[in-house]
Amino acid sequence: MSDTLLHLYEVLDAAFGPQHWWPGEARDETIVGAVLTQNTAWRNVERAIDRLKSANVLTLEVMRTLDEADLAELIRPAGTYRVKARRLKALVLWIYDRCDGDLDTLFAEDPATLRAGLLGVPGVGPETADAIMLYAGSIPTFVVDAYTLRVLRRHFVIDDAARYDDTQALFHRHLDRDADMFGQYHALFVELGKRFCSPRAACDACPLRDWPRDASL
Numbered sequence: 001m002s003d004t005l006l007h008l009y010e011v012l013d014a015a016f017g018p019q020h021w022w023p024g025e026a027r028d029e030t031i032v033g034a035v036l037t038q039n040t041a042w043r044n045v046e047r048a049i050d051r052l053k054s055a056n057v058l059t060l061e062v063m064r065t066l067d068e069a070d071l072a073e074l075i076r077p078a079g080t081y082r083v084k085a086r087r088l089k090a091l092v093l094w095i096y097d098r099c100d101g102d103l104d105t106l107f108a109e110d111p112a113t114l115r116a117g118l119l120g121v122p123g124v125g126p127e128t129a130d131a132i133m134l135y136a137g138s139i140p141t142f143v144v145d146a147y148t149l150r151v152l153r154r155h156f157v158i159d160d161a162a163r164y165d166d167t168q169a170l171f172h173r174h175l176d177r178d179a180d181m182f183g184q185y186h187a188l189f190v191e192l193g194k195r196f197c198s199p200r201a202a203c204d205a206c207p208l209r210d211w212p213r214d215a216s217l
């Protein structure tokens with residue numbers, strides 16, 4: 001399995017190149033982006049982030065005291081904006097409760113304890129928690145999304161019953177825990193899913209077209 005996962009990574013990395021997701025110096029923006037990206041395309045998140053930047057409120061410190069209705073209005077382009085504003089406020093307040101907003105302290109916590117804490121915040125599920133830990137905290141936890149599950153199922157790496165935790169465990173068991181590689185790997189899955197592996201697969205042009213796959217595609 002290690003060879004399979006490494007080979008897959010290498011093929012995708014060669015096809016798409018470095019994805020440069022969320023550089024480490026913008027941790028507040030990364031955390032906010034991880035919530036805003038739930039159930040929407042990234043271009044909508046970018047529009048919402050631009051509005052937050054223009055209003056000078058894209059820091060956890062400012063967002064902590066920002067009125068929830070004002071926050072909702074600013075992030076309107078990200079969709080389901082009232083729900084997301086509530087989730088963002090809950091997350092920011094949780095971070096301040098936990099470590100007074102000190103992200104170095106937060107990300108120095110034991111990863112399992114931190115993840116459990118994040119999962120206790122309303123609206124933070126496994127994908128959001130892991131994205132925050134990986135991209136904002138450089139903690140090597142693998143982020144699984146719908147694209148990852150679809151690609152791996154179509155190529156028989158996982159079976160239909162496999163869910164988030166099973167799939168994440170597969171990557172943790174068979175690859176070195178490397179935050180840079182995990183960050184790039186997840187970004188490559190997203191690129192693959194967006195460009196080729198939508199529900200209606202475009203296998204003929206896909207970099208994985210020669211890999212054994214579901215014959216019905």
Ligand code: SF4
Nearest residue numbers: 196197201203206208
């Ligand atoms: S070859 Fe087809 S099934 Fe495999 S990742 Fe590409 S589009 Fe999806």
